[in-house]
Amino acid sequence: MFTTHGRIFAFNQERDAILQEVVQRRLVAHGRNPDRLRLDLNDAAFTEITRIEEAGQTGGKAFGHWRDLYRRIGRLDATGLETELARLVWHYARDVVGNFDPRVYGFATRVVPPALSFLWRPQFNWSRLLNLSTARERIRVQGPIDRIRALANQGTLILVPTHLSNLDSLAIGFSLLTQDLPPFTYGAGKNLFFNPFISYFMHNLGAYRVDRRLRFSLYKEVLKTYSQILIERGYHSLFFPGGTRSRSGEVERRLKLGLLGTAYSAATRRLQAGASRPGIWIVPCTLNYQIVLEAETLIEDQLKREGQHRYIIEDDESSRIGRVFSYGRQVMNLDASMVVQFGEPMDLWGHQVDCEGNSHDGHGRRVDTRAYLCRRGQPCEDTQRDHEYTEELGRSIVDAFHRNTIATVTQVVAHAVWRLLEARFPGADLYGLLRLGQGAVLSEAQVLEAVEHHRACLHRIAEAGGIGLGHRIRTGTAEALLAAALASFGMYHQRAALARSGPDLMVDDPKLLLYYRNRLTGHALDPLPEALRRTVAEEVKIGT
Amino acid sequence: MGREPVAVVGGGSWGTAIAHLLGREDRPVRIWVRNSDLARQVNEERRNPKYLPEASLGAGVQASADLSEVLAPCRTIFVVVPSKGLRDVARAMAGHVDGDRILIHATKGLEGEGCTRMSEVLREETTCRRIGVLSGPNLAGEIATGHPAATVIASRYAEVVEVGREALVGPRFRVYASRDVVGTEWGGVLKNVVAIAAGVSHGLGFGMNTMAMLVTRGLAEMTRFGLAEGAEIETFQGLSGVGDLVATAFSPLSRNYRVGVALAQGQSLETITQGRCQVAEGVRTTQLVHARAGQMGIYMPIVEAVHRLLFEGISPEAALADLMAINRNPYEAESVYSRVG
Incomplete structure (x- = not known):
């Protein structure tokens, strides 16, 4: 199977x-x-x-x-x-170094998806437990899967997903499985190995251990060398290039490229060993949630540590089984509550790759990728050169992340409402808005107008290929988007980002609003129409 | 390795001067010129009779009008064509160069409204990544005569700088390395505007105080602009920044400077440009930079004055009066970071 x-x-x-x-x-x-x-x-x-x-x-x-x-x-x-x-x-x-036990893999692939379905569908139902269809309905997987599958058989894939939640690995594992893509090896934080049950599975499913506390170069070099050898030997690898879960909710803009950089030395060595082409391809991937399990903790951490060193969060919603269960019961009950979007595979220089593994540049010309790793026709290592290649690849990945982001109703509505708050409290900085926004009441008409403005704007960006749209945003009216977002906001979080308050709408948790709004900040949405901004600024309603 | 030929794409005066430098000690050089008659003449006379007759070309220099023939054996390629033609030439080169090649352009200029830099054009049109820029106070005529001079090669790729340096460096020519491609390219572009201002000052009969003021404050606004574009401040203090600015602003040979002088003598822009086949780069640059600085909110009073002079029909005296009148603050910071120049 x-x-x-x-x-x-x-x-x-x-x-x-x-x-x-x-x-x-x-x-x-x-x-x-x-x-x-x-x-x-x-x-x-x-x-x-x-x-x-x-x-x-x-x-x-x-x-x-x-x-x-x-x-x-x-x-x-x-x-x-x-x-x-x-x-x-x-x-x-x-x-x-990790381990891989095909028996454990076989066991996990049979048991885990039904268990996931169970988690995501509270009505206990044996027939459902035995097939994948429930999880399939909840998690939509899309993208050029056939091409990715074809490339997986011809070389090494490096999967680079965005990172929002500890459920990401599960969602990716699930997607690979249902799309008949091979398993990937990946570095997982050592803290995840503390639980012996999880550790047993991770360890035997190709995960290797990364101890993020160790910061000396000798350790980092061992890690890099290990990763390089795996790529060189043809193991499909997964890196979260954001390094850690996005605290702000934004799409990753600055990447940690250390491990990704090992792909170039791996490619050079493959060529030196006689390969005719590097045969290593990057597959960007975005994970798009309507509601994020750990949203509250993540944004809290972001605001606390803004501009400072980020710490490893050891205790959050994902480690509280009750929260995970409630998340599964409520959020995953939404139709297509999550979209896993695979992007166009690209070579190590950001070019598009076809099913045969050939690279093509922006003008449609075939590119000989071997030449990038050569000096006078001979493949040779050059750390400085590869460092630059890595930086450029990082930019291509960030672009791909943005293009492959799937806008969801929660993000669009949060973005619209945040803009209204900005108009309401002109001159207030981020912290000012968080303080003043608490309890702010907005008229439904204004919210709808702002949502409609954003919807139209996203449609334009999507048409130019700059973003993907969730099903509701593609087809729904502003009213439908608002209704769906309110339902989502209200179902799982302790407090709703936005909720109904009589005939109006009220901001109940501005931090969550900020968190969901942040997902779209990299897409440069047009400012609200001047007229709307002026009306909002003039009419100040005091919240309850 | 010494026998591997180096290519020069473009047989204008600067391209010829670079071929002159590359071809010392009979090293093999292939130079592409548009016109096959000129190619033949170059090969026969061992000099370029049309553009830089005073530069002798070494025995290893071979000219051709066939781009693929020139590029095929060369891993290192200097691209020296006018900014307006660079995209077409790059497009024509694209089929003949792969990712192993090293492209170093020596073209000071911008393309179009978007202010696309020349290295960006090369990057867009070819699949090459190892791209660099050569820029500095290098008047082709002086190089040809053998005056000592120096230049900068900037690239993100150390290999590009090494290879370019090794090909060019000689007893009378020094090459400095840089990683700041953005700053090196903008330096060569922005100085042309200041050179026009310097020409105007000279044409109006002013002396060295005025000149020093224009050059120094001109450098400050060049730097301010460069920083906003992502350049490094040191680059503007180097050969491709202040070095090139000084050479251009003080040289009566420079085209931009001569435009300034003509403007000061009361000629209109149309009359000045009519008489020449080559329009001074600075005229177009003024327009592009003026618009961009406006969008980005960068304070550039000299660019502003030159723009008014060229395109808004005010007199040189009025432009100068504008420039002096901005000094209204009781304390005028000299810092390039200051918005009140």
């Missing part, structure tokens, strides 16, 4: 060889340069000691070990340094 193709089914046979290769390459990369070795070991030891001290875990074995190493580094000779490095690389490589 499901895919049993894909390189990953052979992972366990290759596992040790891959591990060995990671270590080998790291050692070669460090060369026999004692200064370089000492610097890297010092960096690792110092960073780890500081981190453990800050975490208040100085009693552990690791701390003593690092302290000991830190003291000895200065006295070690070249051989001693190399031994220490090799030991650490081995240690971290083993920690990172």
